[in-house]
Amino acid sequence: MDRRHAMKLIALGAATLPLAPQRVFALAGAAAAPAAAPAAAPPAPSGPFTLPALGYAFDALEPHFDAQTMQIHHDKHHAAYVNNLNKAVAGRAEVAGWTIEQLLRDLGKVPEDIRTAVRNHGGGHHNHSLFWTSLKKGGPAAPTGTFAEALAKTFGSVEGFQSKFDAAAAAVFGSGWAWLAADSTGALKVLSTPNQDSPLTQGLAPLLGLDVWEHAYYLKFQNRRAEYVTAFHSVVDWDVVAERHAAATKG
Ligand SMILES: [Fe+2]
Numbered sequence: 001m002d003r004r005h006a007m008k009l010i011a012l013g014a015a016t017l018p019l020a021p022q023r024v025f026a027l028a029g030a031a032a033a034p035a036a037a038p039a040a041a042p043p044a045p046s047g048p049f050t051l052p053a054l055g056y057a058f059d060a061l062e063p064h065f066d067a068q069t070m071q072i073h074h075d076k077h078h079a080a081y082v083n084n085l086n087k088a089v090a091g092r093a094e095v096a097g098w099t100i101e102q103l104l105r106d107l108g109k110v111p112e113d114i115r116t117a118v119r120n121h122g123g124g125h126h127n128h129s130l131f132w133t134s135l136k137k138g139g140p141a142a143p144t145g146t147f148a149e150a151l152a153k154t155f156g157s158v159e160g161f162q163s164k165f166d167a168a169a170a171a172v173f174g175s176g177w178a179w180l181a182a183d184s185t186g187a188l189k190v191l192s193t194p195n196q197d198s199p200l201t202q203g204l205a206p207l208l209g210l211d212v213w214e215h216a217y218y219l220k221f222q223n224r225r226a227e228y229v230t231a232f233h234s235v236v237d238w239d240v241v242a243e244r245h246a247a248a249t250k251g
Pocket of ligand 1: 073128213216
């Protein structure tokens with residue numbers, strides 16, 4: 001498949017999300033990105049949830065993750081999850097004031113008629129928010145300190161963890177996520193979830209997630225998911241993952 005065809009597929013995927021994003025947000029460093037739209041004043045939020053800034057330039061993770069995918073992924077896909085989540089909870093006093101984490105942890109208490117929308121779009125919002133903040137070019141190449149020891153205790157070695165995580169990412173059939181997560185005691189676990197399901201709904205704290213929806217990698221890697229997974233390991237911010245583990249262990 002050539003690049004033009006791949007672009008069409010990515011664009012189609014964004015366009016067929018249930019609600020086309022109405023808001024394009026100015027991002028930190030966006031001016032340096034090759035395809036950045038002119039920054040405009042962000043419109044007033046249309047609900048309680050907002051698209052977080054990416055926090056770095058679209059091309060910050062090159063050559064591992066390409067700028068065009070990062071821009072489409074954040075500005076179109078993630079924005080659509082936020083907009084659809086806001087639509088789902090609009091006017092619903094039962095969940096007014098709930099955080100995104102509350103919605104996903106207590107999904108069974110969300111009114112049944114909006115539960116699927118909250119599961120899909122709320123999960124999409126939280127998963128992507130976690131994803132962007134897990135990435136950093138030039139971060140530590142591997143976990144260190146007590147967190148590295150915890151990984152080794154559970155998986156035999158850091159390499160043992162990576163092997164299990166990569167296998168989970170490869171085994172996702174269709175769209176979903178591979179995760180490193182922790183339970184309330186800090187015990188580590190590798191798992192995958194379908195679609196936009198969150199480990200929070202299973203009572204787990206997500207520490208590191210890899211988006212293996214095709215929209216996350218098809219433009220650069222096409223069907224070569226394994227290469228995308230390998231590239232991911234070059235941009236993980238292990239300091240952030242270790243901080244999340246410490247927070248999960250403290251409860
Ligand atoms: Fe995604």
